[in-house]
Amino acid sequence: MPVEIERKFLVTHDAWREGASARRIAQGYLSRDPDRVVRVRLIGDQAFVTIKGRRSGISRAEFEYPVPVIDAEELLKLCLPSVIDKTRHEIEIAGFLWEIDEFHGSNAGLIVAEIELPAEDTPFERPSWLGEEVSSDSRYTNSYLSGSPYSTWAHDA
Amino acid sequence: MPVEIERKFLVTHDAWREGASARRIAQGYLSRDPDRVVRVRLIGDQAFVTIKGRRSGISRAEFEYPVPVIDAEELLKLCLPSVIDKTRHEIEIAGFLWEIDEFHGSNAGLIVAEIELPAEDTPFERPSWLGEEVSSDSRYTNSYLSGSPYSTWAHDA
Numbered sequence: 270m271p272v273e274i275e276r277k278f279l280v281t282h283d284a285w286r287e288g289a290s291a292r293r294i295a296q297g298y299l300s301r302d303p304d305r306v307v308r309v310r311l312i313g314d315q316a317f318v319t320i321k322g323r324r325s326g327i328s329r330a331e332f333e334y335p336v337p338v339i340d341a342e343e344l345l346k347l348c349l350p351s352v353i354d355k356t357r358h359e360i361e362i363a364g365f366l367w368e369i370d371e372f373h374g375s376n377a378g379l380i381v382a383e384i385e386l387p388a389e390d391t392p393f394e395r396p397s398w399l400g401e402e403v404s405s406d407s408r409y410t411n412s413y414l415s416g417s418p419y420s421t422w423a424h425d426a
Numbered sequence: 427m428p429v430e431i432e433r434k435f436l437v438t439h440d441a442w443r444e445g446a447s448a449r450r451i452a453q454g455y456l457s458r459d460p461d462r463v464v465r466v467r468l469i470g471d472q473a474f475v476t477i478k479g480r481r482s483g484i485s486r487a488e489f490e491y492p493v494p495v496i497d498a499e500e501l502l503k504l505c506l507p508s509v510i511d512k513t514r515h516e517i518e519i520a521g522f523l524w525e526i527d528e529f530h531g532s533n534a535g536l537i538v539a540e541i542e543l544p545a546e547d548t549p550f551e552r553p554s555w556l557g558e559e560v561s562s563d564s565r566y567t568n569s570y571l572s573g574s575p576y577s578t579w580a581h582d583a
């Protein structure tokens with residue numbers, strides 16, 4: 270069974286922008302049920318339907334299938350409100366790929382960095398801009414942000 | 427956008443069994459939300475993930491993607507209880523294919539015949555075993571039967 274191990278962090282400053290590549294992503298959810306998340310993602314000229322089981326620690330079952338872009342555009346209209354709009358920046362640091370998601374629209378102001386690891390305890394280099402770890406905070410999942418956008422959270426002044 | 431037009435009927439006697447081919451189907455639901463149904467189906471050595479929008483009359487948007495059988499077996503474990511177990515019998519009558527679903531397990535006793543048509547008003551030959559039309563009765567959708575099996579319905583004595 271395919272299993273995805275990811276660690277997720279907030280970002281403290283903008284040094285990561287140097288050298289990062291960027292792609293715009295639209296993604297929505299046909300199911301936000303944590304036991305059976307169904308995501309539609311449109312990224313450039315590629316599109317995917319992804320099914321994820323319940324998270325166990327920082328691991329979870331994940332099944333991803335490519336779909337035609339024209340289908341994804343229709344599938345996004347079937348998704349629960351609202352569809353996530355974000356820019357994904359990618360940068361390699363010390364042999365690992367970091368994905369840094371900068372959210373737009375109703376989630377503007379939120380920037381989250383993720384690293385995918387082969388095992389839950391794999392060591393990795395921490396860049397200077399790395400902030401608080403939020404791997405276990407379900408509010409930072411895209412499925413939660415789709416239903417409860419960052420702009421609606423109560424923020425510290 | 428792909429649109430599926432189907433009419434659905436109950437079945438009054440067993441004459442349809444003659445000449446029909448049969449395949450066992452296991453199918454479950456990752457979402458039973460009528461606006462965005464997500465179905466996993468395992469049929470012999472084939473498997474599919476299917477996404478359906480809200481029904482409008484007897485039409486609805488439908489997107490179907492083949493997936494590996496080994497994935498489908500895992501995806502069925504992620505589905506909402508319970509997974510539907512049925513035998514699909516197929517028979518051609520006067521140029522149209524009838525699909526006759528004979529349910530097992532918690533839906534045993536229910537047999538439903540479906541015909542797919544090119545338009546909502548296409549005329550077709552009605553076989554002698556055709557009973558009441560239930561195209562618009564949402565209780566006869568597989569997604570409803572998955573959550574509220576036929577054996578739990580209040581039946582007339």
